[in-house]
Amino acid sequence: MDIAALVAWVVTxxxxFVLLARWISRGGLRQQQTGTTRFPAPLVLGHFLLAAAGPVVWIVHxxxxxxxxAWSSFGVLVAVALxxxxxxxxxxxxYRNTAPATVGDAGAETTPAERxxxxxxxxxxxLLGAAALVLVLPAALGLGGG
Structure with a gap:
């Protein structure tokens, strides 16, 4: 179960990383100044940094x-999930209320990067993040073996 949790965590x-790269490449950081994005940079970067640190702690475990x-990893994972x-x-x-911008669309710069x-x-x-959480908890409790 420990290795399954690690695999789920790494794939997640x-x-x-794909989502972060897409958000940044579509102007997520630049949109902080205009307020176009609904994702504050501290929220995105905090999620990323904690999500990167968690598997390292799990590997050390x-x-x-x-x-x-194991419990530290679980705590980090809960924070990442929140x-x-x-x-x-x-x-x-x-996502539900705005149409996607097209290439050359004048409104593309006013479309939030997360769109x-x-x-x-x-x-x-x-879903994989939830799976990692579900796998880490019993492992932290000492159930299921490695």
Whole structure:
């Protein structure tokens, strides 16, 4: 179960990296000044940094077999999930209520960067993140073995 949690976490992180790169490439950081984006940079970057640190702590837990590290990883993962839910809650109404901008569209600069996030990647990222959370908890409790 420990390795399954790590795999789910790493695949989730890869999807998250795709989403972060897409958000930045579509002007998410530049839109902070104009208020076009609904994703504040501290929210996005905090989610990313915690999500990057969590698997490192989990790997150290796997190597050292320390219960405290497993619980630390779980705590980080809960924080990452809460930040992710906050972004998801901001993204859903935006995605439902605005049409995607097209190439050469004059309104493309006023379209929030998160409008360009691919729905399948968002869905897979969230589901795999939930799977990681579900796998890390029993492992932290010492259930299921490695």
């Amino acid at each position: 992180a890869l999807g998250g 796997l190597a050292a077999d320390r219960s405290a590290l 930040l992710g839910f906050a972004m998801f809650a901001r993204w859903v109404p935006l 360009h996030l691919p729905v399948p990647v968002v869905a897979a990222h969230g």
